[in-house]
Amino acid sequence: MRAIETCGLAKTVGIDRELFTGLSLTVTPGELVAITGESGVGKSTLLNMLAGLDDADAGEIRIEGVALGPLNDETRTKLRRERIGFVFQAFHILPYLTLEQNVALPLALISPDSAAAKAQAGVVLAEVGLGDRGRDYARDLSGGELQRVAIARALVHRPAVILADEPTGNLDPETAGRVLDLLARAVKSRGAAAVIVTHSAATAAVADRVLMLTARGLTPIDG
Incomplete structure (x- = not known):
């Protein structure tokens, strides 16, 4: 099963500014793919399209075999809540x-079982090294700790x-490295x-594959 599959995606913004065309991508379970490219080429737009938050002008996106294009807003929202997790720079x-x-x-949006949600939150906090901090308030955390909570x-x-959209953009290099290692291990x-979009070569280095986004689609970067 391909968790993410796109074929022939095209996106134009404004009146006639073509971001990219002919974009195809597959990502399998347990795989981490980094997408790099110049500012303005459409990396964040592509991420929004994969999440069903933005529509392609052409082509198809499938998440676990489900085509996003025909889905109405309610069904897309349900799919997003149940099948997609987000990590943001901010x-x-x-x-x-x-x-x-x-x-x-995220669990509260899926199920009313608050006790189960609390228990599962504790389990995952332990996985990211914050198992003894569950009752602490987020306002008291450092940037690296906040990003671990986000993961x-x-x-x-x-x-x-x-x-993940520039997930270490607000972190110093040492903290960023620890957070990236954590994210990569969690994915596996x-x-x-x-899928991580990033300007950072260090961020891209943790990925199984690195792809460059241009107006002509995605090109593998050897490394």
């Missing part, structure tokens, strides 16, 4: 919630796909398919 952690509460948020939140509902252990 963390998007709520400062006045505890770590447990932040991590449990835990992305993993807590066992998604098939993880999408959970069997998720992950």
